[in-house]
Amino acid sequence: MPGGLPLLGHSLQLRSCPLEFVRELRRHGDIVAFRLGTRDAYAVNHPALIHQMLVDDAKHFVKGWMFEKGRMVARNGLFTSEGDFHLRQRRLIQPLLRRAHIERYTATMSRIAGERVETWNDAQRIRMDRELFDLTLETVTRVLFSTRLGAHGTAAVQRSLPVLLEGLGRRALSPVDLPATLPTVMNYRFARARARMRAVIEAVIADRRSRSSGPDDLLGALLAARDEETGEGMSDEQVYDEVVTLLIAGTETTAGALSWACHLLSRHPDVQRRLQDELDTLPDGRDIGFDDFGQLPYLHQVIDETLRLHPSTWMLMRSPTADVTLGGRTLPAGSIVLFSLYALHRDPSLFAHPDVFDPDRWAPTRAGQLRTDAYLPFGAGVRGCAGEQFARAEMAVILGVVLRRRTLRPVSDRPVKPVVRLIPMPGPMPLTVHRRSRAGGAGADQ
DSSP: OOOTTTTTHHHOOOOOOHHHHHHHOOOOOOOEEETTTTTEEEOOHHHHHHHHHITGGGGGEEEEEHHHHHHHHHTSSSOOOOOHHHHHHHHGGGGGGGHHHHHHHHHHHHHHHHHHHTSSSTTEEEEEEEEHHHHHHHHHHHHHSOOOHHHHHHHHHHHHHHHHHHHHHHHHHHHOOOTTTTHHHHHHHHHHHHHHHHHHHHHHHHHHHHOOOOOOSHHHHHOOOOTTTTTTTTHHHHHHHHHHHHHHHIIIIIIHHHHHHHHHHHOHHHHHHHHHHHHHSTTTTOOOGGGGGGGHHHHHHHHHHHHHSSSSSEEEEESSOOOOEETEEEOTTTTTEEEEHOOOHTTTTTSSTTTSSOOOGGGGHHHHTSSSSGOOOTGGGGGTTHHHHHHHHHHHHHHHHHHEEEEEEEEEESSOOOSSSSEEEOOEEEEEEEEEEEHHHHHHHH
């Protein structure tokens, strides 16, 4: 990759214009060498090689530099742990995020979303990105933990999560590994946010641990989980790590995807109307439930296309534990290996008109023409997102409730720019929400 600077390499490009940089990397080949500071790095761009790294040769890679930084928040949770311990935690947690449990959660998701949407006045202008962050935070705490954090706890998490993710993003892309104890403004804010988060979550865990019984929720399952081989449970420290991981995954990532979906639908009224027409085929008097998912193919197409354009993370890293041959090239042990879901999903050789929002590309008559290894919104292999089914259900329910009750319109024609941290969140997103009335099952905007 041309354009590197002495000592800094390509770090400035990666930090100042990250999305443009990872797309530019793809234009230079299937595997492209560049530098982060003085360290050699490699971008893997071809979908077959990404699949090989994530699935076939997964045992030869660890998550590497970016995820080592993630330990500053999630410590040894499912997101950051490695090896046999990661597999053990995945075996314990993944079954709790599958269909049998999600089916119970959707009614609560729908109720929470309906309560929130009904607070929106007709033609009200709202910051949709903030509304959806608050909504997903309430959803994940009430559905997964059967509890409200309370005003103080909710405010603490709302303030802490963006600061923590911004800090992790900066550290992951920094060409110099500066100590977290340096007296900088960012380090000070990061430390305070981490302390706030820890105090809130540890209090919830201690309260639940002190009871002889509790609700049948994910926190209770985590506290009760036992290793099949040793019979040992998780310590409070490990439960904390998994709770924080789930809070981040269930709040920030889902809120970002939902915000982008609302933005795209507001700018494409024909798509929004078609989705509303599909939602209006559901019986009047109730919102979307788990049993409705199979009757709403266009809703899933909208979600798939949103996740193609705006995956939950724009870039991931790996590091080979020994020299690895990939695509005829040797990647040295310990090197930084990068792959970008954002750039993969917008490659014109893989997706026609890749920057166009086109849910019909996922219609049955067209989806079969796409490469299955070119679409990885939740990753792949043993490191693929354990909560994919939960995240998709949460998106479907919330988006279904919002669009069945409201029509979204943009406030202005100015584009919404992504704020790139570990998770590419939208910038300020003002929309107007217009109440819909339904007569005879047909939607009509007032």
